[in-house]
Amino acid sequence: MHQTKTVDYSIVVEGELYLELDDGAEVHLPTGTTIVQNGARHAWRNRSDRPATLAYVILDVEKDVEK
Numbered sequence: 001m002h003q004t005k006t007v008d009y010s011i012v013v014e015g016e017l018y019l020e021l022d023d024g025a026e027v028h029l030p031t032g033t034t035i036v037q038n039g040a041r042h043a044w045r046n047r048s049d050r051p052a053t054l055a056y057v058i059l060d061v062e063k064d065v066e067k
Helices: none
Strands: 006-014 017-021 026-029 034-038 042-045 053-060
Touching: none
Parallel strands: none
Antiparallel strands: 006 034, 006 053, 017 026, 017 042
C-alpha cells in the first residue's frame, strides 16, 4: 500500500490490473479503464501472467495558504 499527496489520473493502456483500496476492497481494471484518485491509500495488483501498462497524469495539490 502507498499513498500520494497528488491527484492521480491513471489509464490502463494494456493488460488488466486490480486496484486494492485501504479497506480491502478490490476493483478490476480491464484495458481502457480510467481511475482518478485524490490521496487514497492503494495498491496495484497484476494477477495475470501478462504485463500491464498504465499511463499517468499526476497533479500537485495546492496547499492552503493563509492570506
